[in-house]
Amino acid sequence: WELHAPIIARINDLKAQKNAVILAHNYMTPDIFFAVGDFRGDSLQLAREAAATDADIIVQAGVHFMAETSKILAPEKTVLIPSLEAGCSLASSITGADVRLLKERYPGTPVVTYVNTTADVKAETDICCTSSNAVQVVEHICAEFGTDQVILIPDQYLAKNVAAMTDKKVITWAGACEVHERFTAEDIREIRAGKPGVIVLAHPECPPDVLAEADFAGSTAAMSGYVSKNKPKDVVLITECSMSDNVAAENPDVAFVRPCNLCPHMKRISLEGILRSLESGEHEVTVDPVIAQRARAAVERMIDLPL
Numbered sequence: 001w002e003l004h005a006p007i008i009a010r011i012n013d014l015k016a017q018k019n020a021v022i023l024a025h026n027y028m029t030p031d032i033f034f035a036v037g038d039f040r041g042d043s044l045q046l047a048r049e050a051a052a053t054d055a056d057i058i059v060q061a062g063v064h065f066m067a068e069t070s071k072i073l074a075p076e077k078t079v080l081i082p083s084l085e086a087g088c089s090l091a092s093s094i095t096g097a098d099v100r101l102l103k104e105r106y107p108g109t110p111v112v113t114y115v116n117t118t119a120d121v122k123a124e125t126d127i128c129c130t131s132s133n134a135v136q137v138v139e140h141i142c143a144e145f146g147t148d149q150v151i152l153i154p155d156q157y158l159a160k161n162v163a164a165m166t167d168k169k170v171i172t173w174a175g176a177c178e179v180h181e182r183f184t185a186e187d188i189r190e191i192r193a194g195k196p197g198v199i200v201l202a203h204p205e206c207p208p209d210v211l212a213e214a215d216f217a218g219s220t221a222a223m224s225g226y227v228s229k230n231k232p233k234d235v236v237l238i239t240e241c242s243m244s245d246n247v248a249a250e251n252p253d254v255a256f257v258r259p260c261n262l263c264p265h266m267k268r269i270s271l272e273g274i275l276r277s278l279e280s281g282e283h284e285v286t287v288d289p290v291i292a293q294r295a296r297a298a299v300e301r302m303i304d305l306p307l
């Protein structure tokens with residue numbers, strides 16, 4: 001922390017001077033999350049903040065699809081991402097052209113896209129969802145279309161997990177999160193054997209057999225909320241490593257079992273990169289206005305749902 005103090009002070013000065021805010025995803029390292037993040041949360045919470053803020057500049061401490069979502073919701077604002085290499089295996093698994101082919105194959109079927117997608121994919125779809133509202137979004141859009149079949153893309157595991165919680169037929173895509181697909185049901189059984197009584201919380205991007213072994217499944221914000229509310233004696237978060245560091249800092253009375261996987265994309269965001277963004281305006285995220293307008297309809301439809 002002492003090493004980081006001058007850079008943190010410089011970032012916070014520049015934010016005030018330039019009327020900038022930093023939106024920090026739950027997977028940011030604690031130095032970023034606590035010392036410079038103005039808003040912290042999961043994808044849905046950060047999208048809501050992007051839409052609501054009156055700052056002139058948004059620095060996205062997260063991955064590229066999150067910065068695009070901010071730009072889609074706040075087109076008049078400057079949106080910066082500290083590293084253009086902060087991608088996502090889900091976002092890169094599908095294109096707008098792929099979605100057009102799916103729509104031709106399943107005419108009349110509503111298309112729900114996970115926010116972990118590029119703007120051109122969102123532009124082709126009826127409504128977005130995040131891991132915190134996927135089941136409700138699927139049920140809402142099926143009722144609106146008067147159908148019991150839905151296309152939910154691109155995460156095959158999220159889709160299977162949602163399908164298990166609704167009576168709707170869910171058509172999906174072969175995408176996966178490179179971080180969460182590596183967890184196995186055997187990992188959970190080993191954790192339980194090593195720490196009897198441990199409470200296991202897992203992200204819905206994990207394969208269904210992993211979720212079947214967990215005590216609770218939810219978005220990053222939902223997992224954090226579970227720990228703060230229930231204060232388990234021992235807990236393991238089956239997700240990205242920085243989550244445990246951040247939730248542990250806010251819950252010193254809870255013991256965290258630490259097997260986790262790193263997201264190489266999220267870890268490209270550093271304090272140094274954030275400072276460079278604020279100093280030099282790199283890297284500005286832009287979205288073609290026509291694409292942005294269509295994508296905005298899908299994101300706002302989700303945000304406006306009374307969930």
Ligand code: 13P
Nearest residue numbers: 042043044130131219220
């Ligand atoms: P959340 O919406 O739960 O924050 O998830 C985003 C993400 O990228 C998880 O891997």
Ligand code: SF4
Nearest residue numbers: 088089177178179263
């Ligand atoms: Fe994408 Fe997975 Fe990284 Fe989240 S954790 S940004 S879904 S690769």
